Structure formats: structure tokens, C-alpha cells
Amino acid sequence: MSETALPIMPSWDEDLELILAAAVAAGDTALGYFRRAVGVRWKNEGRSPVSEADLAANDVLKARLLAARPGYGWLSEETDDDETRLSRDTVFVVDPIDGTRAFIAGKEQWCVSVAVVQHGRPVAGVLFAPALGEVFQATCDSEARKNGAAIAVRDPEPGETLKIAMAGDLVDKLTFPYRESIARVSHVPSLAYRLAMIADGRIDGTIVKRNSHDWDLAAGDLILARAGGALRSLDGLPLSYNRPIVTHGILGAASGSALSALLAASRPLEGH
Template sequence: MTDAELAADIAAEAGKLLVALQKSGLSGQALCNAGDLQANNLILARLRAERPGEAILSEESADDLSRLTRSRVWIIDPLDGTREFGEGRDDWAVHVALAIDGEPAIGAVALPALGITLSSDAPPPLRPAHNPPRMLVSRTRPSQLCANVCGMIGAETITMGSAGAKAMAVVRGEAEIYLHSGGQHQWDNCAPAAVALAAGLHVSRIDGSPIIYNKESSAIPDLLICRSEFAECVLAAV
């Protein structure tokens, strides 16, 4: 399989495991812990079998900083939106990405509760943009910056759970803007960024600079994924 095919296959397989876990009788924190652990184990096993020796950065594993010497680094979030997963919602995701020389080159985002996996090698065509634009914000921690930008550009607000679900909502044409300023990590947005870029969307930090992956710190403080026609006005408002 190509890297993109592998990423999509692994994300989809982990998603099926997680959906099965939701039906297993587990609930609450026990369900969330099992989801994080089992999905991570599955993804690591697949990558080590299919791409032996390549570097991996996962939210659920200790960080091996030898990755900093590598050109290719797999960046994964086995369960993005653990709270939503535990609550039985559909706005959670699985992220499998490959950063090459710091760029989000390959990515797949599974939305298992919807039975969908979006990949950087086959993004859906963009639908016509909605005007006024719709902006996705956190359903539990919406920032004041997002509220201010929404008001300045006249956007409608949509609340949603995981970063992957929000980013893919823009890719799928359910919204035009995903603005985040509350702090994230590389695994939160590498796969979504790869899919969004492949779909022709704007992806950057909120100062307009590109996001660089495989840095020593996993932190990425902010993110903008949006339709290209809205990027200038959103960045100006920020």
C-alpha cells in the first residue's frame, strides 16, 4: 500500500475497533481508557509491521525524541475527542498522519460513528461555500477570540467536539471556517491538516504562518483551517 492507503486503512480499522468497544458494555472512564489504549496498540502494531523502523509520535505513547533526526515521522491520535466518544456522540475521530520534513504530507481522518474515512489521496470535492460563513468552535471550551472574530466577520457559529471532526466538517462542506486558539498538539491537527490541504483549503497558524511538524515540543497553540476565500478576512480579524 502507498503511505496514504496505509494511513486510511489503519485509521478505518482503529475506528471499527472503537465502535465495537462502545457496544461492549463498558462505559464512562473505563470505556475512554480502553479506547485510548486499544486503538493506540492497534495503530502502533500496524505501523511497525508495515513501516518498520520509522519514527512515530503518538498522544498515547512516550515521546522518543530520536524522531527529530528523521525525515519521515508518523503522527497519530488514536482517539481524538475522548469525551465525545465516551458520551456516545458522533463528533470524534481517529488521526493517522505522516509528516515529511516537517510538512503534513499524508493524512487520514476516520469518523467512525459516521462510517467515513477521509484521506489526503482522495479528498471530496469542495461544495459551494455558504455565505454568511459558518465557523466551527469548541463545544466545551469556546474561546473569546473565536467569538470576537465571529462577530467581526458576521459568521454563524457551530459547536462541535473533536479537532478532527471540526476540520473534516470544513472539508465536507458543513462549515467554512475552523478557528482554534486554545492550544493543541501535533497529533491533534497533523492528519486533519494533510486532508484539508489536499482538499484545497487554507491551513495555517492564526498569524498566517505555516504549521511545522516534528518539532521537539508537541504543542501547537493555534490553528486555522478554512475555505481559501475566507482566509484573508479571518486572519485580518485575528
């Protein structure tokens, strides 16, 4: 009696190759709109802009990725949520342009964020910042790379002032003396790119306000982890993705003792 052969699942490296090509294609599409007059509408009661470029890049990603992996689920900032994703073991988690406000303003710190999430955790991730010519990538069993070269978080000396990216209105709410021991990094408009900046050692950490989304975080979370850092909730737990609710509470990202100190100092923020 013959047995039906089980389908061969793609490897994480194959998924990385797929999402990298798709992210570059989407980023090149978005770049064609950059610093030009683009149509913009507002969603979430006028709090979040979405441009023609966001939608065009989303179309590129969705067409390429789901054609190649029709069995994967789909979660994107610019696609109406389809809860069938919850029944899929593996899901694409996508932000066609993370940092839309920066994009509209003609600033360069925006990126295409694409992750493959399996059983709630990212297994392949790409961030492509076309205006900066930067590509970050990783799988869950590879090193993190920027433009092909391995990257790692910074290893600060004991007592050294740490560069922490965070909203200005949160600084005074951090515990003392921690808030006196850090230097606040000026606003980085893309949350995904902020995580990449920790991964390649330009900054030491970040505090993320509540209500960030899976698509802001998943790819950057993996890249940061493979560079030696971590993104955590205030109670120190890793994030779980592709849940019914795709928003998160206040988060901290850094590495080693810098992460534990950041999370401890951020406890007063829990109610904010």
C-alpha cells in the first residue's frame, strides 16, 4: 500500500531568501514614491497615516509572498485582518513601510519589515531601508547581518553612559538614579529601524510605548536577538506573535545587564 508523501516544508534559509527578494522589490516600489507628492489618508481615528506608497508596497509583498507560500497566513498593517491566520502554523508578518510619517516628510529612516513567524515566534526576518541602502537579515539559527556583514550589539564598559531611544515624556518617569545614567537618543521614526540600530551597536537600547504591533516588531525582534540583544515585556518575557490581539504593552530592548537594568527602571511606566 502506498503512502501519501508529506509536503516538504521550505527551510528558514529558503524563506529568508524569499522575503529578502520581496522586501527589496517592495522597497524599490516605495522608493519610486519617495519625496514626491503622494496621496495620504488617515486611519485609526486620524492617528495613523497611510500613503499610496504603503499600499503599493503591500501589494508587491502580498502577491510575491503568498504566491510562493500559499499555505502561510498573512498579517500586514495595510491589509484587513483575516483571522484564518490564527489557524496557520506559519505566518508572514509585514509592515510595507515602517515609519510612514518619516516617509511622507522626506526623511530617510523608514524601512520595509518582513518576518516569517512560526508557532508565535519569528524564524526569518528582513528589514530593508531603501533610502539608506541598508538591509538587515537573520534566521533563528543564523547570525544577524547588515549588508552581508555580521553585526552585534555594543558591549558597553561598566558605568558607561548608555544611549537609549525613548519618548521624551517618559524620561522623568524612570527610576532614579537610572534616568541620570543614560543619554536619550533623539526620535527615531521607525520602531523596526530602532531595533536594527541596537542590533548593529549604534545605540544601546530602547523603551517602546504600549500599543506597538506585531508588524512593527517581529523582524526586528529576531534580528536583534541574533545580534546578541533581546526585546522583552517589562516582566522580562519574550513576545508572542500572531495572536488574536496583535498589540503589545510597554517593552524594552537592549542586551545583557543593560536590558535587565532598563526593564527594572521602566516599572513605573506600566500604567502609562
